[in-house]
Amino acid sequence: MKNSFNEKILEEAKNWIDTNKSVILATVIETWGSSARPTGSKMIVNEEGDFFGSVSGGCIESSVIKECLELLKENKPFKKIEFKVSNESAWEIGLSCGGEIAIFLEAIN
Amino acid sequence: MKRQFLKEIIKKKEEKIEFAILTDLKNGERGIFEKNKPLSSDFDKYKDKIESEFIKKKSGIIKDTNIFIETYVLPITIIIVGAVHIAQYLINFAKSLNFEIIIIDPRSYFATELRFPNIHVINKWPTEAFEKIKTDENTALISLTHDPKIDDPALQYALNNKFFYIGALGSKKTHENRCSRLKKSGFRDSQIKKIFGPVGIKLGGKSAPEIALSIIAQLVEEVYKKK
Numbered sequence: 001m002k003n004s005f006n007e008k009i010l011e012e013a014k015n016w017i018d019t020n021k022s023v024i025l026a027t028v029i030e031t032w033g034s035s036a037r038p039t040g041s042k043m044i045v046n047e048e049g050d051f052f053g054s055v056s057g058g059c060i061e062s063s064v065i066k067e068c069l070e071l072l073k074e075n076k077p078f079k080k081i082e083f084k085v086s087n088e089s090a091w092e093i094g095l096s097c098g099g100e101i102a103i104f105l106e107a108i109n
Numbered sequence: 110m111k112r113q114f115l116k117e118i119i120k121k122k123e124e125k126i127e128f129a130i131l132t133d134l135k136n137g138e139r140g141i142f143e144k145n146k147p148l149s150s151d152f153d154k155y156k157d158k159i160e161s162e163f164i165k166k167k168s169g170i171i172k173d174t175n176i177f178i179e180t181y182v183l184p185i186t187i188i189i190v191g192a193v194h195i196a197q198y199l200i201n202f203a204k205s206l207n208f209e210i211i212i213i214d215p216r217s218y219f220a221t222e223l224r225f226p227n228i229h230v231i232n233k234w235p236t237e238a239f240e241k242i243k244t245d246e247n248t249a250l251i252s253l254t255h256d257p258k259i260d261d262p263a264l265q266y267a268l269n270n271k272f273f274y275i276g277a278l279g280s281k282k283t284h285e286n287r288c289s290r291l292k293k294s295g296f297r298d299s300q301i302k303k304i305f306g307p308v309g310i311k312l313g314g315k316s317a318p319e320i321a322l323s324i325i326a327q328l329v330e331e332v333y334k335k336k
Contacts (some may be wrong), residue, residue, distance in 0.1 A: 002177070027179070030169065104132065104134060
């Protein structure tokens with residue numbers, strides 16, 4: 001069962017920051033329909049594109065990483081992104097579960 | 110998010126304090142909610158809404174606001190009475206499901222470190238053991254000895270202390286006898302009915318890991334029922 005106390009993503013974020021890496025935290029803030037990971041699921045991304053944790057079942061991670069790297073480049077503090085996919089085209093864009101999902105990206109500084 | 114804020118969250122997690130992280134999605138401000146502690150001015154006007162989400166143990170965007178709340182709720186603790194064979198399988202399932210585990214058994218030849226490495230084992234009679242454990246509505250009891258001397262005091266304690274789940278191993282006959290003993294000790298039928306006995310969902314298996322699986326499956330089912 002999900003328990004936030006046992007998740008170690010924020011701890012890993014701190015480890016990365018301690019080694020002078022820039023870190024973006026991505027958090028699932030809203031889901032509609034069927035989505036692989038529940039609200040509160042997290043992923044961290046650094047400037048080299050390394051990532052840890054997940055925000056879906058592997059469907060949208062690559063797009064989220066791209067968005068995180070852009071946020072770093074633009075030097076913005078935060079951003080909200082959404083993935084809305086219909087069942088028919090789900091396989092093209094990536095959310096094969098057919099759900100919709102909103103993610104909050106935030107730089108840790 | 111400030112680095113200092115990240116450190117603060119990690120510290121709260123280590124101290125095992127229940128709390129919630131608040132994020133204002135409009136301006137990126139962050140805050141921490143903790144019971145009976147003041148909130149920063151940015152979030153104070155939504156105090157009631159935040160508190161009600163926290164009590165419901167929910168995470169999500171709070172209705173009619175721009176606030177995202179993420180609640181950190183402590184895992185359920187399973188107290189297993191009886192350091193028996195089934196318990197050895199039960200703790201493996203329980204660990205992978207993020208439950209906290211405590212084992213009570215007064216019989217020192219059962220309650221050994223070798224049989225239960227890295228598990229909190231209390232080698233005392235239940236009544237004495239419960240003096241050392243904090244229990245609440247986030248605690249489950251599973252009694253596995255089917256020895257009334259050991260199981261009954263633990264079941265009585267759990268019935269008197271609002272446990273989240275109470276299960277007792279034993280055949281239908283054993284459970285009937287157990288219920289009549291509890292009745293004689295002054296427990297009402299409505300209280301005794303709270304005990305899942307014979308414990309577990311009907312899987313049909315008889316081996317120790319199969320019984321452990323049926324017990325943990327029932328516990329998980331109850332967790333989601335009560336949400």
